[in-house]
Amino acid sequence: MEILGIGDRLRNLRTSKKLSLKQVSARLGISVSSLSAYELEEKKPSYKNLLMLARLYDVSCDYLIGKAEGRTLDVSGLTEREIDSIAEIISILKESRNQG
Numbered sequence: 582m583e584i585l586g587i588g589d590r591l592r593n594l595r596t597s598k599k600l601s602l603k604q605v606s607a608r609l610g611i612s613v614s615s616l617s618a619y620e621l622e623e624k625k626p627s628y629k630n631l632l633m634l635a636r637l638y639d640v641s642c643d644y645l646i647g648k649a650e651g652r653t654l655d656v657s658g659l660t661e662r663e664i665d666s667i668a669e670i671i672s673i674l675k676e677s678r679n680q681g
């Protein structure tokens with residue numbers, strides 16, 4: 582299992598959403614140089630910026646700082662049936678990974 586620091590997690594989330602540093606900067610009102618420093622782990626984000634980044638990337642602050650192993654899924658707006666279906670798919674995927 583690979584252990585990622587906050588910088589790697591931020592960079593991976595940003596690139597997975599196909600966003601540039603400039604785009605994230607504009608959306609959150611954080612300078613490009615600060616975002617770059619966060620990703621390079623030269624500087625730690627403030628609590629306010631950490632929360633804004635977590636919201637933008639749909640993850641928890643715990644995930645960003647490495648306290649939570651897995652990412653969370655935002656299921657707000659889904660019906661209970663839809664949430665149950667997603668949970669069942671996740672269970673099937675985990676079972677197939679353990680068998681193969």
